[in-house]
Every structure is written in structure tokens, then in C-alpha cells.
Amino acid sequence: MKKIYFDNAATTPVRKEVLKVIMPYFSKNFANASSFHSMGLEAKKAVTQSREKIAKILNCSPEEIIFTGSGTESINLAIKGIAFKKLLEGKKGTVITQKTEHHAVLETLEWLKKFGFNIIELNVNKEGIVSLKELENTIISEQNKRNEVILVSIMYANNEIGTIQPIKELAQLCHKYKTILHTDACQATEYLNLDTKELEIDLMTLNGSKVYAFKGSGLLYKKKGIGLEPLLHGGGHEFKLRAGTENVPSIVGLAKAIELAEKEKKSENKRLTQLRDYFIKKMQKEIPKSYLNGSKTKRLPNNINISFEGVEGESILLRLNEKGIEASTGSACTSQSLDPSHVLIAIGRDHGLAHSSMRFTLGKYSNKKEIDYTVKELKKTIKFLREISPIWRR
Amino acid sequence: MKKIYFDNAATTPVRKEVLKVIMPYFSKNFANASSFHSMGLEAKKAVTQSREKIAKILNCSPEEIIFTGSGTESINLAIKGIAFKKLLEGKKGTVITQKTEHHAVLETLEWLKKFGFNIIELNVNKEGIVSLKELENTIISEQNKRNEVILVSIMYANNEIGTIQPIKELAQLCHKYKTILHTDACQATEYLNLDTKELEIDLMTLNGSKVYAFKGSGLLYKKKGIGLEPLLHGGGHEFKLRAGTENVPSIVGLAKAIELAEKEKKSENKRLTQLRDYFIKKMQKEIPKSYLNGSKTKRLPNNINISFEGVEGESILLRLNEKGIEASTGSACTSQSLDPSHVLIAIGRDHGLAHSSMRFTLGKYSNKKEIDYTVKELKKTIKFLREISPIWRR
Amino acid sequence: MKLEGNDWIYSKKVKEHFIKPKNFLKNQKEIKDFNGHGSVGNIKCGDLMEMWIKVKNNKIINVKWKTFGCASAIASTSMLSEMLLEKGGMQLEKALKITGKDIMDRLGGLPAIKIHCSVLGDQALRAAIYDYAQKNKRTELSVEKPIEEEHH
Amino acid sequence: MKLEGNDWIYSKKVKEHFIKPKNFLKNQKEIKDFNGHGSVGNIKCGDLMEMWIKVKNNKIINVKWKTFGCASAIASTSMLSEMLLEKGGMQLEKALKITGKDIMDRLGGLPAIKIHCSVLGDQALRAAIYDYAQKNKRTELSVEKPIEEEHH
Numbered sequence A, B: 001m002k003k004i005y006f007d008n009a010a011t012t013p014v015r016k017e018v019l020k021v022i023m024p025y026f027s028k029n030f031a032n033a034s035s036f037h038s039m040g041l042e043a044k045k046a047v048t049q050s051r052e053k054i055a056k057i058l059n060c061s062p063e064e065i066i067f068t069g070s071g072t073e074s075i076n077l078a079i080k081g082i083a084f085k086k087l088l089e090g091k092k093g094t095v096i097t098q099k100t101e102h103h104a105v106l107e108t109l110e111w112l113k114k115f116g117f118n119i120i121e122l123n124v125n126k127e128g129i130v131s132l133k134e135l136e137n138t139i140i141s142e143q144n145k146r147n148e149v150i151l152v153s154i155m156y157a158n159n160e161i162g163t164i165q166p167i168k169e170l171a172q173l174c175h176k177y178k179t180i181l182h183t184d185a186c187q188a189t190e191y192l193n194l195d196t197k198e199l200e201i202d203l204m205t206l207n208g209s210k211v212y213a214f215k216g217s218g219l220l221y222k223k224k225g226i227g228l229e230p231l232l233h234g235g236g237h238e239f240k241l242r243a244g245t246e247n248v249p250s251i252v253g254l255a256k257a258i259e260l261a262e263k264e265k266k267s268e269n270k271r272l273t274q275l276r277d278y279f280i281k282k283m284q285k286e287i288p289k290s291y292l293n294g295s296k297t298k299r300l301p302n303n304i305n306i307s308f309e310g311v312e313g314e315s316i317l318l319r320l321n322e323k324g325i326e327a328s329t330g331s332a333c334t335s336q337s338l339d340p341s342h343v344l345i346a347i348g349r350d351h352g353l354a355h356s357s358m359r360f361t362l363g364k365y366s367n368k369k370e371i372d373y374t375v376k377e378l379k380k381t382i383k384f385l386r387e388i389s390p391i392w393r394r
Numbered sequence C, D: 001m002k003l004e005g006n007d008w009i010y011s012k013k014v015k016e017h018f019i020k021p022k023n024f025l026k027n028q029k030e031i032k033d034f035n036g037h038g039s040v041g042n043i044k045c046g047d048l049m050e051m052w053i054k055v056k057n058n059k060i061i062n063v064k065w066k067t068f069g070c071a072s073a074i075a076s077t078s079m080l081s082e083m084l085l086e087k088g089g090m091q092l093e094k095a096l097k098i099t100g101k102d103i104m105d106r107l108g109g110l111p112a113i114k115i116h117c118s119v120l121g122d123q124a125l126r127a128a129i130y131d132y133a134q135k136n137k138r139t140e141l142s143v144e145k146p147i148e149e150e151h152h
């Protein structure tokens, strides 16, 4: 059975252009980029050139890019890097974030609480967007209490519902109050503007595994002048901010992927927005009592997240899976906890609809035919599951 | 020009058997191992099976293996994991290590000093081996001062001079005094016994980039019952000890590489020991005043580290490089600092000989012909450089 | 968790019952044919279950159910209904002894994080038997009042 | 650091002088032909340099050197010796003005971490001129006594 992969927000395949450029770095130009011989220098050059390529797209200087091993690592580096720096200066302070962040942000901050940091999670509206006013009030209130706001961390785009935050405005607000903004752009890389000057951003996390590059690749953009404690200590790699033998193929692949994404951004945005809206419209037309989660407009072009009243997400997921459709759910049943998605709860969904959500995330290889098939199968699936559901009353 | 690669301790190529098994995981079976659909479950299965394979070789249970992104990360996780756990319990304590450790250990510990931990670096003898007696005395002395020894970290085999430490005896000693031993086995994986039960080890770092697997792969063995704070917070991956999307190809490749290494360990040890001794003997016969650094017998089978009186390492390295021979030096000139290798200083080499060292590390694809050619070129190189050296008097 | 068959997280038996569940209530009108009804679960945890039983001569001779929940919840209710109807129906006393573990065993096991789901089936059954006992003054049946939980 | 040519960390010019150094002292017996000698450097840092100059009519008409050090140290001494001998030799006053930067410029630059090496060449030269000045009572030459450093 041919598979339909609608889980591109979870991870993407390595695209063939990327695979092609990295293949020589596995077994041929494999040397350690810190070695001093020709092969080492060649590896170093590959890293340097990759850094320069990405710097161009991010409109920053190459020294502002720290290659890491994943989105999670970049996030941990950014947040703990700032926090430990303060701690070692004998200070603590407040970090402000918001409720729909990825676990990598929320769990990191949860851990920092144990060290005495004060963590504030802002609410979001029904669309999943933070309020600039609330952020401003929170900063002012903290500063009035003489709590230094050492960092604000707000994601660029949400991984579950695709909501896009007003990053530039948030950054400007942070700067007005002399604090800094980190943004988790793991889901944004492929589709949104990454110009750090235009965004006025201070710290930004990118991730290879969502942009047709490698799992195990990522980077942190760090504006010049911002001080971080490293997360991985050892050799002096990455401007002494991230030790460890440079993962040359990963880095080369990440640069290539970001470059391709940038080139195709405009056309892919257009194509996917059309497909997305077609998907949503068709689904809502065919299946009654299906509710879009998140914003209609301030939304990643590849994200469809819908709750189907009366049926539970995992059961939808697994029945679609039998039809060759691979997607995701915000239901608790696929996680380790009994609680459904914290994101759906944060945007005000009741537990019933939170347990009833499905996420379809399109990608580079998605097309209309796949959507038509999916909606057809989904319709049958929802109908059947509603038949056996005790909370569905026709 | 055909290259002769004698820098296998810096990193190894990905071997073709490894590349073959991982290729399908890039673009075909690429799903997120935490996804719940068939492709996700298949990815999860690949991770699970890899874990089981490695557990068999390490003679441990699969739950005792934490996949990470590198040797450096595993080391940071082990050491900071223990230290932060203590810190959050309101305690500090002493960590004991030794002078020839990799920077990943030494820099991590240096950083922990800032949090109030007490770090003790044991001396080594001329061969680079720690003294069990000195370790015992140090532990007793710390315990008498009521300083809890929270961890001992001593490498299995040294990356510069190949010296092998008596890990089992060290572990037994640690246990006698109710403390635990972490060992950095990055260089040992390919050649030494990895049976955790036999070694009685508590924590052990392995690294893919030195065993013909991927850069960006590594693992930490953690004996059941030992508590660690995670280094990367986020999703509940790796038994909640290492968050981030599983790097499936890296993990599969690491398992394959460790499996192959285990199978070939005996024969490769024999073959390389012969080549190594042939190399050393020939070099010392052809080139006067060349001194082996490290132990003659307690030495990795692939490591040759020699100091050539009167000439500086970088200049040897670069002239050999012109002849297609890629090796490494302990000279300061290839590092960021002006000090030569801390390892050579630790074994008592004066600065002159410390600046005059070359490291040749053999590998799976090394042969006698390469050695013959290298010694021939080395002889010419040393002769020439001694001619222009102010400290070489015939 | 062990994987089996074509990469299903669940056993073959779970998959079978989940994909083609047995004895669920197809038509609301059928309800009148039953003399015991139970409803358990909690929408917060994402599992809700209703069960209808028809008791005759102290035997469960028919059973229908509805479930909102994950695959294992659906499969375990379906499995339970099959267990009850084997050999012409089960004695009430025996039915009261069915545990979550019994259902799970018949399903060929469940992943650890899923075990809570299978427990719902036997609870729904007990609630239905309690309802029957109440209505039919079968006070000798040692069955406790189920804990009421709110629905959606 | 910029890479150039076939992936050398150093410039082409550095490579040229490093692989085929010019004017180094081939035979210890030649020393007697020179009337100024300097020796600088520190084995702890891994760089040592000796320089011999032959001064005639206030001009350096011959120069030889020996160097223990990395490629840039060797190349910069070689480069310096060539600079001194251009156009039939350099006036002492002019030679005293040569800086590390001058040598580096002629080499086409050096990586940042290597710059300390190139500075040695001019120091060795100054030490040699000082030696010549002392022996020949040329007190009008403004050259300071070099700092003595121990050898291996």
C-alpha cells in the first residue's frame, strides 16, 4: 500500500538534493574538521562555507551561528545558557514564556524553577496567539517587583496547531524593556521569514529534522554580544559554545536544506496554503461537527488540526493508518500522560474536543489527490467511530 | 595523490556496512520514532532493536543505554547529571579525575568548580596510568574531610597516547568506598572489553565517530539505580534522560558499528598490535632520538605517539601532509593555546619533547605498505627539520 | 512495548477487535431489549464507556456497548462482550469476577501505558450488573455502586 | 581563517617558504663568517630562533637562521632573510624598523592564532644587530638588549 505521509511537522524525509551533497562526507571527506591536515582543512572549509550560506539567509554574521545536534539542544542551550550565566553571577530572575510552547521549552523552564528561577507562562487567545499587552504588563509587573526579566521565550510557529506569533513585535517589546527574546523557529524554518535583522530577534532555534535535512542537526542563532554559558563543555568548537567533533555531513545538509527552503519559500507557501485551505474546507463540508483548532489566517501553510466531536484521536489515527494515511493526534492516548495536548487546552478546547483532534501536516511531496483520498477515508472513519461512541448523539 | 590516513583517533570514516544499513532511514523509513502510525512504529522498532543489540554486547539491560548525540554529550550528561542531582538535593561534593582526560571531562569539571564542586585531578605515571593507591588515599582523605566523593571519572583509554587504565580495579576501588566510576570509553570501544558486568562499571561513554559510525552518535551506559538529571530537557525520550527526536539512522549505525567492532575485535587487535609495533620499531631504528610517548604494553593497538627531539610537531605534520600522510600532533601550534598537549606534560615530558610529538593512529584500512612509506618520508622530514633547528646538535 | 505483526503497537487480537468491533450498539432503539445499563469513564482521561446487558435466568444472554476511547479501550470492550456471550452467556456471579487482567490476557497483552483502558470494560460491566440488580432487587449480588462520573 | 590554494591553512607564500626555506644555516662552520648573532624564543611556547648577520658598510650583506617552530615561524624567518638581502642588502637603520607586520604582509597574511610566530623573526634580527652593535661599539644604533630566554 502506498503511504500518505501527513506528519511532516513530526519530521521530514531527507530530500534527495540534501542527501546528494552530504554523501561524500560520510566515507570520503570524513575527517575531523579540527584536524590540521588537508582532509581536516577540507572538512573545516565545508563547515565554514555552510555557516556562511546560512548566515546570508539569516542576514547575520557567521559567528552568530552555533551548530548544535537538534532543536531541543538549541533550545536548552539558549535558555540554560542565559540562566546559568545569571546564576554564576549570583543572580536569578524571571523567564517569561507562553502556554503552547514545545516541551523542550516548558520542561527546561520547569527544571530551572528548581534552581530558583521564576517562570511565568502567558496565556494565549482562542487562536493560540499571545497578547503583546499581557507580555508588556507582565514585564512591567516583574520589573516593579525588582525581578529582572532575563529572557522571554516565545515560539515562532506552533508545532501542533501552526499558529504564528508576532515575533517582530514581541522582540521590539522585549527590547523596549531591555530584555531579550528567544524564539523556537523549529516549525517556521521552512515557511517563514528568517531575517534576524528584520525580526530584530536575539536568539533563534532552527532544526534540521523538520526541513528535509538530518535528524541530529540544528542551530542556534545568537546575536553578537549576548553571553551564554555552554551546555556541552569540551573542545573549543563553535566559538567555545558547543563542544564536540563537528558533525560535518549534518551541517552541510542543514545548510543545503535551509538554502533550498529559502529558494522555494514563496512558491511552496502559495501551493501549500491552497492545499491546506482546500483540505480544511472539504473536511468541514463532508464531516459535520469538525472544528478547526488554531487560527485560520495566522497559520503555517502546511498545518491542519481539526477536532471531530464525539470520537477519540488515537482511534481515528489508527484506523486511518490502516488505510495508509499517516498523521498525528493531540489525544493523550499516544503520549505518556493521561492529559490531552496542552496546546489544545491552552486555546480553550474542552477535554472532549482536545481528545478528539487530528493533525495533518503537509509537506513538499503532498498533493491534492492525497487530500481527496484522506478526506474520503476520514469521513468513513469518523462515521463509524461516532456510531460506537456513547457521546455522539445524532 | 593517494592519501594515507593515520588519524583514526580523531575520527573514522563511516564504514560501508554501516552506511548500507542506515541508508533506508534517511528518506524512506524516516519517520519520527515517537509517531504512532506504522512508519513511526517501524522507526521505534529500529531504535529498540539497536538498543537491544548494544545491550547484548555491553551485557546490560536495554534500559541502561541512553542514546546521545556524541561522546562529548555523553560525558557532559554523566558528569553534570550526577552533579546537578546533588546540587538540587542541596549538596555539593568532590569529583576525582586524572590529568590526561579529554577536554570534555576536564572542561566540564572546570565549569562545575564555579558551582562550588571540589575537583581533584590525580597525577599519572610516566606511562600515563593512574595509581590505585593514590586514588584510594584521595578518596579516604576527602571522606575524612567529610567531603562526599560524588563521582570518579577516569578514561578507559587515552586519545593521545593510547594508554589503557585499569578500569575494573578502579571501579572496584570506587565501590569499596561507596562512590561511582564513570569511564570515557570513546577510544576504547573499537578495541577493548565493553562488558559492563565484568568491568563493574557504573557509567560509560561510547562514541560513534571513532568506530566507523556517524559523527553525532554516542551513548551513555548508566547502571540501573544511578540517578541523573537530564542535560537536554523536552519530550520523554530515552527514559526521560535525553529529550529530542530520536536520530534513527545514527542509532542504527551505531549499533551496527559496535556489533561489527565486537566481532572483529580479536583479529583486529592482533593485526593492529603487530602493525603498531612494527611501526614503532622501524621508526625508532631509522630515526635517532625518537621517543615513544605512553606505555609500551598498556596501549591501544592502533596508537603510535612519538616525540622527535629538536623538531616541532606542526612542521612535521604539514610536511608529511605534503606527502599525502595525514596525522596529528600534540604541539600547541595546532591548538588555540600556546601550551602543548596537557597529556604529554602530565606524563612528564619537558616542553621541548611535548612540542615535538606526532600521533599516528591506525585503523581498519591501514596496512604495512603505508607504514613503510610513512617511515621513509618521516625520516627525510625529521632530517631536514633538524638541519634548520637551533636546538638540534649532531 | 513489544511490536508484533505488521508493526502494530497492539497485538493482533487488539487490532482485530478494534478494526471490526463486535456487539456494539448499532441502533439506539435496541436499548429497550436490555435490563441492565452501566456507564463509566471520564472525558478528562479520554475514555468513556456504556454497556447494556440482558440478563435472563441469572445469565447474561446479550450485551451491547459504546465506547469513546483509544484502540485498546474499544478492543477491550469488544473482547469483553465476546467473553460474556461465549457458550450461550455467562452467569452473573462469574461475570462479576472478570478483571481487567482477564480481558487483557485474552487480548494478548497491552502496552503498559494502555493498561488503564482495559480496566474500564469490567467496570462498565459491573455498573450494568449493579443497575440490573437494583432494578430487580437482586441484593444478594455483591456488586458495589459505581462511582458516578460526569460526561461531556 | 581563510583557506587558499589546495586547502592549506597558510597562504601560498608561507607554504613556499616553509617547504623550501631560504638562507638557513646549513653548516655550523659558516658561523665564523658572520659578525652578529641573535637568539630568541621560548621552548615553552614551542618557538626558538637563531639568526646570524654579516654587516659590512652598515649593510646586512648576508644572513642565516635556524628555527624550531611551526610552519609560520619557519616561513617568516625565511621571508625575513629574503627581505634583508634584496637589492644587495639592507641598511641597519632600515632593518631595525622591520616589524612583524611587515613580514606578515609579505607572506600574504597569517591566521590570527599564528601571529605571535612571525613576531619572532624581527626580534631575532634585532638581537643579532644588538650583538653586532655591542661588538663593534655602534652605540648610536638605537637597539635594545634582547631579553635572554633559556633554551632546552
Ligand SMILES: Cc1ncc(COP(=O)(O)O)c(C=O)c1O
Pocket: A009, A010, A070, A071, A072, A073, A102, A104, A155, A157, A158, A159, A184, A185, A186, A187, A207, A209, B243, B244, B245, B246
Ligand atoms: C516547535 C518545536 N520545537 C522544538 C522541537 C524539538 O526538536 P527535536 O525533537 O528535533 O530536538 C520540535 C520538534 O520536535 C518542535 O516542533
Ligand SMILES: Cc1ncc(COP(=O)(O)O)c(C=O)c1O
Pocket: A243, A244, A245, A246, B009, B010, B070, B071, B072, B073, B102, B104, B155, B157, B158, B159, B184, B185, B186, B187, B207, B209
Ligand atoms: C577520549 C575521548 N573522549 C571524548 C571525545 C569527544 O568525542 P566527540 O568529539 O565525538 O564528542 C573524544 C574524541 O574527540 C575522545 O577521544
